Amino acid sequence: MTVVRFITDKDGCGRRKRRGSWQYRIENRKISGRDDAVCLFTVYLPAYSYKKKPWKEKDKIAYIQGIEVPPEGRNVCYLYDEEARAFLGRREEPLSLEGLLFLMRWQQITFDALIVLQDRELETEAILAEYVRDTRYIGVVSAGEEAFFETKEVLLEEYGFLLDVAAEFAKLHVPAKGKTLVIAGAELYGTTPLQLPSGTTLVSTVVSGEAKRLCARAKEVRYFDVKSLLRDITA
Numbered sequence: 001m002t003v004v005r006f007i008t009d010k011d012g013c014g015r016r017k018r019r020g021s022w023q024y025r026i027e028n029r030k031i032s033g034r035d036d037a038v039c040l041f042t043v044y045l046p047a048y049s050y051k052k053k054p055w056k057e058k059d060k061i062a063y064i065q066g067i068e069v070p071p072e073g074r075n076v077c078y079l080y081d082e083e084a085r086a087f088l089g090r091r092e093e094p095l096s097l098e099g100l101l102f103l104m105r106w107q108q109i110t111f112d113a114l115i116v117l118q119d120r121e122l123e124t125e126a127i128l129a130e131y132v133r134d135t136r137y138i139g140v141v142s143a144g145e146e147a148f149f150e151t152k153e154v155l156l157e158e159y160g161f162l163l164d165v166a167a168e169f170a171k172l173h174v175p176a177k178g179k180t181l182v183i184a185g186a187e188l189y190g191t192t193p194l195q196l197p198s199g200t201t202l203v204s205t206v207v208s209g210e211a212k213r214l215c216a217r218a219k220e221v222r223y224f225d226v227k228s229l230l231r232d233i234t235a
Contacts, residue, residue: 001036001037001038001039001075001076001077001098001099001102002038002039002040002041002070002075002076002077003038003039003040003041003076003077003079003226003229003230003233004040004041004043004069004070004072004076004077004078004079005040005041005042005043005078005079005080005081005230006043006045006078006079006080006081006084006087006088007042007043007044007045007081007084008044008045008047008081008083008084008087009025009044009045009046009047010047010083011047012025012044012045012046012047012048013046013048013049013050013051014046014048014049014050014055014059014063015049015050016050017050018050022062022063022066023046024043024066024067024068025043025044026041026042026043026044026067026068026069027041027042027044028040028041028042031233033106034108035105036102036105036106038106038229038233040230040233040234041069041070043067043069045083045084045087045088046063047083049063055087060087064088072093073096074096074097074098074099075096075098075099077092077093077095077096077099077226078090078092078093079092079207079226079227079230080092091208092206092207092208092226094119094121094122094185094186094205094206095205095206095225095226097123097126097127099205099226100127100183100203100205101130103203103224103225103226103228103229104203106229106232107224107228107229107232109181109201109203109224110179111135111178111179111180111181111201112135112136112137112175112177112178112179112180113135113136113137113138113139113174113175113178113179113180113181114127114131114135114137114138114139114180114181114183115138115139115140115141115169115172115174115180115181115182115183116128116138116139116140116141116182116183116184117141117169117182117183117184117185117187117188117189117191118140118141118142118143118147118185118187119184119185119186119187119205120185121185121186121205121206122183122185122205124140124148125151127183128140128151128155128163132155132159132161133159136175136178137164137173137174137175137178138161138163138164139163139164139165139166139172139173139174140163140164140165140166141165141166141167141168141169141172141189141191142165142166142167143167143189145165145166145167148163148165151163152165167189168189168190169189169190169191169192169195170195174197176197179199179200179201180196180197180199180200180201181200181201181202181203182196182200182201182202182203183202183203183205184202184203184204184205184209184211185204185205185206185209186206186209188209188210188211188214191214192214193214193215193217193218193219193221194218196214196215196218196219196221198219198220198221199220199221200218200220200221200222201221201222201223201224202214202215202221202222202223202224203224203225204223204224204225205225206225207225207226207227211223211225212225
């Protein structure tokens with residue numbers, strides 16, 4: 001997996017001379033894990049265009065066009081600090097299925113029960129197919145329960161697995177024992193800290209949602225997102 005992080009250099013300048021060429025500072029390193037590796041690009045964005053001169057829009061556009069990093073995609077994730085978001089006019093995209101599976105492998109997450117809080121960006125059917133053979137229970141929280149009618153039939157016919165679908169977390173029949181994994185996007189369906197079983201692991205595909213605050217108020221619940229991966233590989 002490739003992670004590209006954009007950090008603002010508060011004392012940096014885009015060029016040293018008024019009409020000189022643009023100056024770029026991009027670091028690249030590979031961090032190997034047990035079975036996987038992360039290629040980390042760090043892009044330092046200068047706060048000024050020249051000396052202490054603020055950026056003009058046309059200069060900013062020209063500078064951004066010259067940044068050479070892998071394009072954002074299913075195996076390439078972009079992260080920004082607050083100033084970089086404003087400079088580039090962009091925010092983080094939800095983690096792809098490939099990124100989600102990589103994150104779970106890297107963090108060595110194991111579980112007995114899986115709960116997916118359906119989100120329009122989540123490839124829920126693909127997630128279910130990935131884990132149905134090795135999981136004792138799978139629940140899906142979705143506003144439109146009928147959307148998973150066909151999926152329920154397929155899982156029952158092919159694997160003898162009964163998928164639990166509900167409009168609220170509290171209406172799922174989560175096993176009382178075992179380790180629970182919750183995969184969530186931006187939509188949490190009103191889930192409360194008390195509804196998360198003790199020992200739950202929650203993996204979020206977004207970095208700016210409410211899931212992290214939800215876990216902070218819950219008892220013995222671990223939280224991971226792609227920023228957790230970044231902290232892990234740069235520690």
